[in-house]
Amino acid sequence: MLLNGFLKKWFLKGNSKEAAKKRLQFALVYDRLEVSDDVLQEMQKEIVEVISRYFVIDTDQLKLDITRDNDLSALIFNTPIISAKTRAPMTS
Amino acid sequence: MQGRIIVISSGKGGVGKTTATASIGAALALAGKKVVVVDMDIGLRNLDVVMGLENRIVFNIVDVIRNKCKLQQATIKSRRIDNLYLIPASQSDNKDAITPQDMVRVSKKLRAEFDFILMDCPAGIERGFENAIAAADEAVVVCTPEISAVRDADRVIGLLYAKEITSRLLINRIVPIMVERGDMLSHQDVVDVLSIDLVGLVQADEDVVVSTNTGIPLVMQENSKAGQAFTRIAMRLNGHPDLPIEVPRAPKSLWGRIASKIGFGK
Ligand SMILES: Nc1ncnc2c1ncn2[C@@H]1O[C@H](COP(=O)(O)OP(=O)(O)OP(=O)(O)O)[C@@H](O)[C@H]1O
Ligand SMILES: [Mg+2]
Numbered sequence: 001m002l003l004n005g006f007l008k009k010w011f012l013k014g015n016s017k018e019a020a021k022k023r024l025q026f027a028l029v030y031d032r033l034e035v036s037d038d039v040l041q042e043m044q045k046e047i048v049e050v051i052s053r054y055f056v057i058d059t060d061q062l063k064l065d066i067t068r069d070n071d072l073s074a075l076i077f078n079t080p081i082i083s084a085k086t087r088a089p090m091t092s
Numbered sequence: 093m094q095g096r097i098i099v100i101s102s103g104k105g106g107v108g109k110t111t112a113t114a115s116i117g118a119a120l121a122l123a124g125k126k127v128v129v130v131d132m133d134i135g136l137r138n139l140d141v142v143m144g145l146e147n148r149i150v151f152n153i154v155d156v157i158r159n160k161c162k163l164q165q166a167t168i169k170s171r172r173i174d175n176l177y178l179i180p181a182s183q184s185d186n187k188d189a190i191t192p193q194d195m196v197r198v199s200k201k202l203r204a205e206f207d208f209i210l211m212d213c214p215a216g217i218e219r220g221f222e223n224a225i226a227a228a229d230e231a232v233v234v235c236t237p238e239i240s241a242v243r244d245a246d247r248v249i250g251l252l253y254a255k256e257i258t259s260r261l262l263i264n265r266i267v268p269i270m271v272e273r274g275d276m277l278s279h280q281d282v283v284d285v286l287s288i289d290l291v292g293l294v295q296a297d298e299d300v301v302v303s304t305n306t307g308i309p310l311v312m313q314e315n316s317k318a319g320q321a322f323t324r325i326a327m328r329l330n331g332h333p334d335l336p337i338e339v340p341r342a343p344k345s346l347w348g349r350i351a352s353k354i355g356f357g358k
Contacts, residue, residue, distance in 0.1 A: 014273045014274040017274050017276055017277050017278070020281075021281050024239045024242055025285055027243055028246050031243065031246065
């Protein structure tokens with residue numbers, strides 16, 4: 001069995017499917033995240049609304065990104081905070 | 093009678109939609125159901141030749157929709173299997189010749205006439221796809237164990253889901269010896285990434301080509317592995333959803349056979 005596995009590793013092709021599976025999983029994460037521009041804009045607007053309740057932010061410099069490294073996909077919302085708002089109870 | 097409409101789809105071209113439609117249709121009819129297969133690949137018809145009915149075509153689905161003929165006139169009876177019918181695509185029009193609303197209208201009549209209506213979808217996700225899925229109750233999504241085909245299947249499953257159509261997966265052209273060696277995605281790998289129910293596994297089989305050459309249905313070729321797999325898929329669609337999925341295996345080498353006889357190996 002040991003020899004068998006050893007020989008297989010060295011003398012036969014094999015295991016290119018592991019690469020295929022990994023690549024496929026990555027591709028699908030991106031594909032599935034692909035949302036229309038309208039949706040992204042809408043989401044950005046809502047995130048800004050929520051954050052603005054607590055912080056004063058520089059809305060000109062905010063950035064929304066989808067990144068991927070190794071096993072993780074992340075939605076990154078980047079914004080400079082100018083100052084925190086005083087924590088008075090919200091009334092709307 | 094209220095027939096079920098099943099669309100056979102894939103996104104990617106050439107993965108076996110037409111082969112699957114013809115074979116599952118034939119198997120359902122052999123099981124006693126009244127079946128019509130509809131070629132929705134307007135402009136690139138193929139289902140007629142795969143079924144050996146190409147020289148019987150007078151009218152087609154576009155003629156039906158344009159009221160140039162009655163539904164019955166465009167419905168061709170199989171020569172070999174009772175209860176099996178084909179509505180061919182038009183070869184001279186393009187996909188815009190019909191609309192999803194047209195399909196919903198025609199499908200009402202089809203449901204009243206047949207137990208099963210199988211729609212052979214064209215490749216792609218444009219108008220032809222929309223027409224083919226317009227009236228579907230459920231979907232069989234076909235892919236091969238390759239990155240591009242699986243990825244396209246994922247997209248199509250998503251689009252079908254958005255239309256509230258549930259998909260089941262058919263993996264076609266599996267080469268068992270490559271799977272065993274680790275050079276082809278296994279069905280389990282594909283199911284892992286797509287997280288969807290399987291309806292069946294079909295291996296690459298020379299008999300598919302022979303069947304297309306002769307027009308004799310694959311499911312009538314007794315020793316065809318692919319034919320047997322399609323017959324089991326038809327059974328799963330026809331009231332036996334729990335029929336176990338058989339995984340295609342590579343034929344064992346002489347030494348492998350001897351080893352398993354005397355109790356070594358698996
Ligand atoms: N299990 C199989 N084994 C061997 N050959 C196969 C198998 N399934 C399909 N084929 C072959 O692959 C080719 C494509 O099959 P088919 O026409 O059914 O695909 P399709 O998805 O309908 O293509 P299109 O997107 O062009 O409509 C054909 O030549 C067919 O004979
Ligand atoms: Mg086809």
